[in-house]
């Protein structure tokens with residue numbers, strides 16, 4: 415190795431450290447470690463190919479660190495940090511009256527993530543069942559409000575968990591949207607007027623259908639490449655893939671992340687994002703849960719409307735795209751499900767799926783008690 419290479423190597427290491435320290439700081443707000451590195455590298459005039467090689471590795475490390483930080487097993491007890499976080503993101507149960515007051519005169523529309531929101535995070539993702547109580551409450555919610563499940567899971571799989579035909583389902587991070595297969599109650603409000611989509615029984619939108627063969631191919635490769643890591647699980651969500659870390663020893667997380675990254679090197683049309691104990695692989699198209707929320711609001715007839723109050727409840731980083739949309743529109747509320755303090759664009763919090771169930775049940779009771787017509791009770 416030449417002196418120049420050694421110097422460049424050391425500089426890049428320093429660059430990674432500096433990028434990690436300023437990532438998400440006020441210096442480069444919202445920047446990931448690799449993005450910060452790219453900016454700093456250009457500023458220092460470093461050869462781009464050296465940075466790119468190290469950049470992907472740094473990205474995986476940053477994801478793994480972030481996954482560790484957001485892991486519930488690392489929940490801190492009531493700390494000062496948590497208390498000040500709760501002040502900024504109060505419990506949606508404690509502020510229920512304030513929330514319903516804000517919705518006055520508007521149509522509430524409910525958007526719900528599945529894993530960690532309606533069902534607990536369990537070791538085997540195929541057994542992430544929701545409780546009977548949750549299903550009954552969800553049925554009540556769908557009776558009164560347009561309701562959509564927005565999940566990273568395959569739409570058919572999440573439907574088999576929820577089993578309510580009256581809901582909208584946006585699977586694969588919103589890349590597979592389907593309307594209800596059972597007609598909705600007229601109590602739901604004005605969802606059947608305006609420009610509501612009449613083709614509710616069919617698929618409404620699949621923006622990534624051309625990626626299906628590639629997703630299947632990568633799924634098979636990942637199954638093969640990750641089988642040597644005990645506990646690793648690859649899930650085919652039709653338009654995207656999930657590599658689950660839930661049952662993998664934390665010591666092997668970095669190695670598993672690296673295996674996934676190496677596979678993805680050959681597929682620049684696919685991108686990797688990090689969720690809660692999961693790495694997600696999806697097409698590079700500009701589509702996410704936030705776009706799905708906007709699409710569904712338009713389908714319900716509320717595009718550019720002020721008469722709607724969307725409530726989006728989710729626990730994951732991928733739900734932040736939807737929280738951001740609501741925050742930028744100044745419309746409705748985002749509720750983050752979390753026991754630990756996290757950076758979020760949601761306004762309110764709930765601790766776990768049982769609190770989500772309580773919140774939804776109160777929403778049903780409030781709607782019933784505030785509805786004028788006696789036949790609607």
Ligand SMILES: [Mg+2]
Pocket residue numbers: 527528529530531728729730
């Ligand atoms: Mg989730």
